Amino acid sequence: MKSPGDRIKIILKKISVKDSESFYRLYFGDESAGQDRTTDEEHMNPVQFTEHILSLCEELYSIRTVENENIVIGDCALHHWNQEEKKIEIGGSLLPEYWGKGIMSAAFELLIALAKEKYQVNILVAKTEISNLKALKFAEKLGFQKMGNEGDIIILEKRVS
Numbered sequence: 001m002k003s004p005g006d007r008i009k010i011i012l013k014k015i016s017v018k019d020s021e022s023f024y025r026l027y028f029g030d031e032s033a034g035q036d037r038t039t040d041e042e043h044m045n046p047v048q049f050t051e052h053i054l055s056l057c058e059e060l061y062s063i064r065t066v067e068n069e070n071i072v073i074g075d076c077a078l079h080h081w082n083q084e085e086k087k088i089e090i091g092g093s094l095l096p097e098y099w100g101k102g103i104m105s106a107a108f109e110l111l112i113a114l115a116k117e118k119y120q121v122n123i124l125v126a127k128t129e130i131s132n133l134k135a136l137k138f139a140e141k142l143g144f145q146k147m148g149n150e151g152d153i154i155i156l157e158k159r160v161s
Contacts, residue, residue, distance in 0.1 A: 010106050011069050012061035012076065019062055020050035022072040026093055053077075059114065063094065063107050073098050076107045078115055086122040086161075088115055099134070108142060112160060122161040127153050 015023055024046035044052060054060055058081045063074035076092030090111060094104050115121045126144050128135040130152050140146075144156035 008101050008103055008106070009066040010103055010110075011064045011066060012107060012110050013064060013069075015050065015054065015060045015062050015075065017047055017050055017054075019072065020046040023053075023062065023075065024049050026072065026075055026095065056080075058088065058119070059111070061107075061111070063092070063103060065103075074104065074107065076104070076111050078111060078119070080125070081119060086120060087125060087157075088119055088121050088123075089125045089127065090115070091126065104138065105142065116160055122159065124158045124160055126156045126158070128156075130154055 013019075027049070057077045057079040059078040061076050062072040063076060064070070064072060074092060074094035076090070078088050078090055080089040082088065090108065092104060092107060092111075094107075112124065115124065124144070126139045127150075128139065130149070136154065136156075139156045142158065144158045147155045147157045149155065
């Protein structure tokens with residue numbers, strides 16, 4: 001899927017196991033950095049991590065720019081599909097050097113269109129940590145409204161039907 005418009009043009013490409021090294025780096029950086037590993041995902045190798053995340057998502061895409069489509073700069077996903085309520089969670093991440101350029105907005109626009117067309121969703125759900133003010137501001141800019149908390153996680157929803 002390609003984004004329209006004047007901003008940086010992006011491509012969403014379905015993630016597969018062959019993308020595991022670059023996908024893993026989005027979340028854990030360079031393995032040789034010797035980071036403290038504290039979660040189950042961090043104890044997985046890149047292939048195991050990618051397979052695990054793929055198993056949790058209905059749709060999982062890498063984000064790339066048209067100018068350099070071989071480099072993964074982020075990801076976005078639809079997951080936790082609730083068919084009865086026609087509700088699905090949306091999420092993503094982007095390397096910090098690409099923040100503030102409209103890239104994640106463009107990716108979410110494409111993903112929201114897919115959610116409406118393929119899943120006939122009525123409600124999109126976004127979750128983020130209370131301390132992630134940039135993500136909160138971004139979600140609210142896209143029309144999500146705070147619905148509540150689960151501990152340190154804020155739950156936001158957007159009606160799309």
